[in-house]
Amino acid sequence: MSRMGNRAAIGRENRPVLARRARLIDPLRGLDFVGDILAGDGEILAAQTVVEGVPDGCVVIDAAGLVACPGFIDLHAHLREPGYEYKETIASGAAAAARGGFTTLCCMPNTDPPIDSESVVEFVLKRAREAGPVRILPVGCVTRGRMGRELADLEELAAAGAVAFSDDGDPVQDANLMRMALAYSTDLGRPVSNHCQDVHLSGEGVMAEGAVATRLGLPGIPTAAEDAMIARDIALAEATGGRLHLAHLSTSGSVPLLRRAKELGLNVSAEVCPHHLTITDDWALGGQGGEGRSELAYDTSTKVYPPLRSRVDVEALVEALADGTIDCIATDHAPHDRASKEVTYQDAAFGISVLETALGSALQLVHGGLISLPALVGRLTVGPARVLGPGYAALASLAPGTPADIVLFDPEREWTVDVGRFASKGRNTPLDGVRLRGCALAVIADGEMVYLSEELGAANAE
Amino acid sequence: MALREILDSSALGSDSLPLRRHLLDLDDYSREELGATLEAAHGMAEVLGRDIKKTPALRGRVIVTLFYEASTRTRISFEEAGKVLSADVINMSASGSSADKGESLLNTGLTLQAMGVDTLVVRHPHSGAPNFLARNLERVSVVNAGDGLHAHPTQALLDLYTVRARLGGQGDNGIEGRKLVIVGDVLHSRVARSNIWGFARMGARVVLCGPPTLMPPDFAGGKAAGDGRGGLASMVEVDTDLDRAVEGADIVMALRLQSERQRGGFLPSIREYIRRWQVNDARLARARPGALVMHPGPMNEGVEISTDLAHGSRSAIEEQVTAGVAVRMAVLYQLNAGERA
Numbered sequence: 002m003s004r005m006g007n008r009a010a011i012g013r014e015n016r017p018v019l020a021r022r023a024r025l026i027d028p029l030r031g032l033d034f035v036g037d038i039l040a041g042d043g044e045i046l047a048a049q050t051v052v053e054g055v056p057d058g059c060v061v062i063d064a065a066g067l068v069a070c071p072g073f074i075d076l077h078a079h080l081r082e083p084g085y086e087y088k089e090t091i092a093s094g095a096a097a098a099a100r101g102g103f104t105t106l107c108c109m110p111n112t113d114p115p116i117d118s119e120s121v122v123e124f125v126l127k128r129a130r131e132a133g134p135v136r137i138l139p140v141g142c143v144t145r146g147r148m149g150r151e152l153a154d155l156e157e158l159a160a161a162g163a164v165a166f167s168d169d170g171d172p173v174q175d176a177n178l179m180r181m182a183l184a185y186s187t188d189l190g191r192p193v194s195n196h197c198q199d200v201h202l203s204g205e206g207v208m209a210e211g212a213v214a215t216r217l218g219l220p221g222i223p224t225a226a227e228d229a230m231i232a233r234d235i236a237l238a239e240a241t242g243g244r245l246h247l248a249h250l251s252t253s254g255s256v257p258l259l260r261r262a263k264e265l266g267l268n269v270s271a272e273v274c275p276h277h278l279t280i281t282d283d284w285a286l287g288g289q290g291g292e293g294r295s296e297l298a299y300d301t302s303t304k305v306y307p308p309l310r311s312r313v314d315v316e317a318l319v320e321a322l323a324d325g326t327i328d329c330i331a332t333d334h335a336p337h338d339r340a341s342k343e344v345t346y347q348d349a350a351f352g353i354s355v356l357e358t359a360l361g362s363a364l365q366l367v368h369g370g371l372i373s374l375p376a377l378v379g380r381l382t383v384g385p386a387r388v389l390g391p392g393y394a395a396l397a398s399l400a401p402g403t404p405a406d407i408v409l410f411d412p413e414r415e416w417t418v419d420v421g422r423f424a425s426k427g428r429n430t431p432l433d434g435v436r437l438r439g440c441a442l443a444v445i446a447d448g449e450m451v452y453l454s455e456e457l458g459a460a461n462a463e
Numbered sequence: 464m465a466l467r468e469i470l471d472s473s474a475l476g477s478d479s480l481p482l483r484r485h486l487l488d489l490d491d492y493s494r495e496e497l498g499a500t501l502e503a504a505h506g507m508a509e510v511l512g513r514d515i516k517k518t519p520a521l522r523g524r525v526i527v528t529l530f531y532e533a534s535t536r537t538r539i540s541f542e543e544a545g546k547v548l549s550a551d552v553i554n555m556s557a558s559g560s561s562a563d564k565g566e567s568l569l570n571t572g573l574t575l576q577a578m579g580v581d582t583l584v585v586r587h588p589h590s591g592a593p594n595f596l597a598r599n600l601e602r603v604s605v606v607n608a609g610d611g612l613h614a615h616p617t618q619a620l621l622d623l624y625t626v627r628a629r630l631g632g633q634g635d636n637g638i639e640g641r642k643l644v645i646v647g648d649v650l651h652s653r654v655a656r657s658n659i660w661g662f663a664r665m666g667a668r669v670v671l672c673g674p675p676t677l678m679p680p681d682f683a684g685g686k687a688a689g690d691g692r693g694g695l696a697s698m699v700e701v702d703t704d705l706d707r708a709v710e711g712a713d714i715v716m717a718l719r720l721q722s723e724r725q726r727g728g729f730l731p732s733i734r735e736y737i738r739r740w741q742v743n744d745a746r747l748a749r750a751r752p753g754a755l756v757m758h759p760g761p762m763n764e765g766v767e768i769s770t771d772l773a774h775g776s777r778s779a780i781e782e783q784v785t786a787g788v789a790v791r792m793a794v795l796y797q798l799n800a801g802e803r804a
Contacts, residue, residue, distance in 0.1 A: 210680055210681075211680075211681050212681045212694065212695065212696055215656075215679040215680075215681050215682070215695055215696070216490075216656075216694060216695050217590055217591060217613060218590035218591075218610070218611050218612030218613030218614065218653060218656060219590050219591070219611075219612070219613075220612075221680070223680070294491075295485070295487045295488060295490070295491055295594055295597070296485065296487070296594055296597040296598045297594075297598060298591060298594050299590070299591030299594050299595060340567070343567075343569050343599075344567060344568065344569070344595075345568065345587070345589035345590075345591055345592045345595055346589065346590065346591050346595075347589045347590070347611070348589065
């Protein structure tokens with residue numbers, strides 16, 4: 002298991018946990034039944050209809066009505082460390098992850114310095130060990146310094162612990178360099194993830210091209226900026242046999258391109274973000290999708306890359322997620338400090354703080370009858386695990402002997418998003434004050450209880 | 464007649480209209496409020512026609528014009544409007560101010576609010592900058608004097624006023640049922656956007672004409688994300704053929720063509736633009752007799768509009784400028800005449 006995580010034996014209290022009468026969803030094995038789950042010593046010890054006997058010192062949780070499943074895996078989070086610790090640190094990001102039900106996070110390399118060398122990978126892993134048991138898996142740069150000119154030392158990065166390569170935040174604009182990255186990495190067992198956006202087409206754009214951008218007088222980003230580069234990258238994956246992972250899809254046009262690539266048997270996978278599945282560009286008008294006063298327009302918390310798009314795009318992405326064309330949900334958690342967002346829309350930084358709202362947002366699809374609960378859990382667990390590779394499959398299972406990464410969530414509990422209570426330093430979300438249905442109540446990472454909601458803690462007090 | 468009576472007769476201060484604190488765009492103006500504002504501006508024009516152009520309506524009020532972009536007519540026009548109403552008007556340019564030292568727009572706004580400024584007249588290159596200030600300043604009225612590509616509401620009001628004065632008559636506001644053709648770079652024009660709201664709401668037929676590359680993509684029939692609360696496209700028609708578009712027009716409004724549009728790849732050449740989209744005598748012959756020619760200024764004579772036409776009898780361009788002061792007086796009066804008065 003060493004390559005899956007960064008956990009060092011640093012002597013935390015690690016009591017066994019038994020959750021009784023939960024709905025157990027094991028996406029890897031395709032199981033879905035009501036039963037008990039027992040974890041201890043960093044492993045799942047049992048997951049069955051009834052677990053007899055309670056080990057000494059065990060924390061027992063009455064989980065009736067709750068779902069127990071493998072901890073969620075996020076392929077795409079910006080933890081800002083090193084370099085932007087005023088926006089987020091690995092520790093605050095890990096805490097936010099735990100609140101949201103995530104026990105594994107892949108952190109993007111657009112830090113300062115960027116994660117383009119062994120030493121920065123090691124720094125990130127050291128900070129991750131200090132932060133606790135949430136698994137932080139660094140993503141290395143595709144190009145040196147994220148400059149888009151020459152390949153980073155990809156094998157060095159992989160050997161140090163980088164699980165994928167990406168210049169996220171910036172696309173690999175040079176088609177030949179992208180080709181080289183895909184070809185060179187074929188024997189490294191790691192995907193190359195691209196932020197698909199033709200910068201000549203996106204230009205100075207700050208939101209989706211369309212009626213809302215026209216009304217607000219904001220430069221638009223056409224869907225073609227994304228579709229054109231996805232088509233290019235799929236052609237390059239076909240030419241090289243490389244492993245391509247498409248980051249944060251936002252357009253309806255991406256779906257048929259991805260579907261065709263999969264039909265051809267290419268090694269292509271894709272992710273989609275909760276916000277692109279649930280909210281649209283008209284949120285920039287203020288009023289969170291409803292009628293807004295003019296003063297509320299230009300809500301900079303809606304500014305994100307790729308941009309929020311139309312209802313047509315949202316519907317196509319939801320359908321593709323449900324039918325499995327899109328492999329997984331990733332957050333693109335992009336925390337920012339206040340000053341980066343308390344400016345004009347054009348000056349504002351791109352990004353949304355997503356980790357703590359991802360589950361509640363994604364469950365809207367289940368409540369709306371658009372995807373089944375087990376399928377959604379799969380897109381948060383086994384989907385991303387498969388993108389990382391066969392060595393990570395055990396993270397998506399509740400089978401005895403697999404790592405004790407478990408989330409207990411209540412799919413029905415209603416709550417109001419309050420950025421003042423975020424564990425993330427990033428309070429930048431358009432969902433502040435919005436009612437969501439469904440949230441994590443207890444999260445176990447590597448056998449350790451990293452989050453226990455007050456109510457569940459109180460209900461099960463000894 | 465005293466100013467108070469003039470304004471009372473305009474219904475601007477009456478209970479039938481909502482109390483307005485900010486003027487950000489015309490998109491939240493009803494037809495009634497537009498009409499009342501034009502009526503109030505008519506009263507203000509009477510004040511401007513007096514020997515002594517001064518009335519104490521806003522004595523004791525402080526107005527700051529905060530301009531992050533160069534401007535002559537809009538700024539002077541606001542300044543004159545405020546001074547005729549006896550407000551204290553302070554002009555502030557971004558260059559040479561604390562903005563040059565990196566002070567944020569928010570902090571500049573908070574600083575001015577702390578000094579007791581009543582009204583902030585803002586011009587900014589970024590769309591939505593006035594909305595941003597309005598959202599964050601609790602004790603200041605914000606007037607949009609032009610923001611990015613978004614809106615220039617007092618320009619649209621003065622255009623409406625000018626048309627009403629020239630084409631209106633007894634029981635006819637001069638706008639309803641008329642055909643307005645806006646020609647040129649609509650994509651980058653805040654004047655066009657505000658005029659679409661204003662003229663469409665007053666019942667005019669709005670036709671846009673210009674290069675397809677300078678039309679908003681959702682107007683031109685491309686794959687537009689059109690399910691949001693956008694709404695501008697449904698208020699206009701687009702015709703790229705100027706000869707055809709001008710047919711039967713009552714008002715032809717030429718927009719300024721920035722020379723950088725050619726360098727930006729939007730146009731093959733200025734020469735070809737002139738050939739296809741210049742508003743000139745030959746083209747105006749297809750419009751209704753007595754049709755008006757307008758331009759928000761500053762003009763590139765010989766490019767988007769011919770010199771002869773710009774200074775000819777059909778041109779309302781100077782009247783637009785004159786109307787600007789009266790309209791801005793009406794706006795400043797309305798925003799300051801609320802419960803704080």
